[in-house]
Amino acid sequence: MQVNTIMAQKSTRRKARKDDSESEIDPVYHALSRINGSINRMTLTQLQQQLNKIGLNERGVKEVLKKRLKAYYKKQKLAQKPESFDGKQYYPYLIVLDFEATCEKDPPTDYLHEIIEFPAILIDTADNKIVDEFHSYCKPSLNPKLSNFCTDLTGITQQQVDSALEFPHVFNSFETWLKKHELLLARRCAFVTDGPWDFSRFLNIQCCLSEIKYPKWAKKWINLKKIYGNFYKLKKPKLLDMLANIGLNFEGRHHCGRDDAKNLARIVIRLMQDGAVFQFNERLNAGKLENITEDERALLNGFAEKPSNSLQHMTDNFEDLSVTSDNPGETSTDAR
Ligand code: AMP
Ligand code: MG
Numbered sequence: 001m002q003v004n005t006i007m008a009q010k011s012t013r014r015k016a017r018k019d020d021s022e023s024e025i026d027p028v029y030h031a032l033s034r035i036n037g038s039i040n041r042m043t044l045t046q047l048q049q050q051l052n053k054i055g056l057n058e059r060g061v062k063e064v065l066k067k068r069l070k071a072y073y074k075k076q077k078l079a080q081k082p083e084s085f086d087g088k089q090y091y092p093y094l095i096v097l098d099f100e101a102t103c104e105k106d107p108p109t110d111y112l113h114e115i116i117e118f119p120a121i122l123i124d125t126a127d128n129k130i131v132d133e134f135h136s137y138c139k140p141s142l143n144p145k146l147s148n149f150c151t152d153l154t155g156i157t158q159q160q161v162d163s164a165l166e167f168p169h170v171f172n173s174f175e176t177w178l179k180k181h182e183l184l185l186a187r188r189c190a191f192v193t194d195g196p197w198d199f200s201r202f203l204n205i206q207c208c209l210s211e212i213k214y215p216k217w218a219k220k221w222i223n224l225k226k227i228y229g230n231f232y233k234l235k236k237p238k239l240l241d242m243l244a245n246i247g248l249n250f251e252g253r254h255h256c257g258r259d260d261a262k263n264l265a266r267i268v269i270r271l272m273q274d275g276a277v278f279q280f281n282e283r284l285n286a287g288k289l290e291n292i293t294e295d296e297r298a299l300l301n302g303f304a305e306k307p308s309n310s311l312q313h314m315t316d317n318f319e320d321l322s323v324t325s326d327n328p329g330e331t332s333t334d335a336r
Contacts, residue, residue: 028077035073039066057273059247064232064274071275089125089278093181093189094222096121096265099202100156100257102140105149114140115206116161117154117257118170121265122181128272130265134177135258137164142209155256167210175215184217191221194239194264196282200289220283220292220300224264231276239263246270 042050047065048058056068097120101113120134137160140146146158164170175184183189193199199218207214228237234245239260243250248266252259272278280292280300292300 028080032074032077035077036070039069039073042066042069057247061234061245061247063234064246067232068274075275089272091187091190091278092125093183094123094125094192094268094278095183095189096123096192096224096261096268097198098194098257098261098264099198100154100255100260101202101206102143102146103150103153104147112142112209113202113205114138114142114209115167115170115202116140116146116150116156116164118174119258119261120174120177121261122183123265123268125272125278128269130262130269132181133258134174136170136173137161138167138170139164141166153255155253167206168212171210171212178217190278190280191218192224192264192268192278193221194224194260196221196223196289200282200284204284204287214284218284220280222278222280223282224267226281227271227276227278228267231271231274242267 039047044062044065047062047069050069051058051065054072056072058065060068099115099119100117101115103113104111115138118134118136118138121130122132122134123129124131137156139161144161146156146161151157165173178184191199199221203218204214206212224242225237228242229235232245234241237245240250240254243263243266246267248263248270250259250263251266252262254260268278279297281297283290283292
């Protein structure tokens with residue numbers, strides 16, 4: 001059954017309800033609420049048929065298809081409201097980053113990971129396309145010999161890290177790459193990672209070991225798992241599940257940093273096509289992993305009219321991404 005048919009069947013019942021014009025709620029939201037209700041009652045086949053009819057991708061589990069269809073009608077309806085936020089992203093660029101690090105099979109809790117692969121994928125959010133990539137292996141100093149476990153997991157060979165530069169050189173090249181794309185300007189980009197560990201643990205430990213000031217551009221980021229889980233209403237998604245739920249297979253080798261980052265970028269692109277909006281949701285504050293609250297998000301996105309003094313201080317800190325933090329050696333004990 002199509003959405004229009006379901007809507008027609010419901011019109012009699014609807015008349016008995018309070019008239020839209022009498023309601024305080026915007027009629028567009030009333031209409032959306034009814035459409036969403038209809039979509040919630042559709043079967044998987046009906047969802048696929050409707051998506052096919054309007055020319056949208058029909059792959060994915062039921063929750064994903066529902067969300068895709070709802071996002072489509074939301075965009076259509078909100079387009080009628082000129083002041084609405086019609087699916088545009090807050091940041092012109094997203095950078096998907098996925099470090100690989102030295103590891104052991106059963107590491108002690110205080111094991112010091114060193115970054116051995118540094119991949120980043122640049123997505124232009126206006127076109128929803130990958131536009132560039134940064135990639136480098138890094139030579140570890142503390143544990144220069146990779147464990148067999150690490151090589152088996154990541155596919156990274158001893159020779160690859162032996163012939164690579166040490167982290168500080170790679171870090172400098174990465175910052176040069178960021179500057180080349182003018183990504184350090186305020187509100188120009190946001191980093192996307194699969195969980196909090198890439199920044200809160202791997203980069204944090206590596207900056208301590210390399211005696212590099214923890215970079216300001218990595219003090220807040222977007223945890224993709226949270227965006228995905230909240231948007232599609234699916235719990236604790238792992239990378240392979242995130243792909244499978246939207247009807248995609250992993251391309252390349254899982255735990256190869258470059259392939260992980262590329263596959264994460266495919267998920268980001270799919271989410272944006274389905275209407276998800278990417279906003280910062282995690283940060284490091286004095287070495288502690290924290291969630292970013294709604295109030296802070298509003299300020300970061302420039303929607304608050306007059307920030308309070310304490311919040312003003314916070315936005316001041318977030319404004320200029322090009323300056324590195326004054327707190328070298330951020331430390332963290334969060335779990336993934
Ligand atoms: P991933 O992005 O999932 O490939 O993982 C990033 C890094 O986390 C790897 O390079 C390892 O250092 C570590 N890691 C991931 N999975 C494991 C595991 N099962 N056991 C130990 N370390 C792991
Ligand atoms: Mg990885």
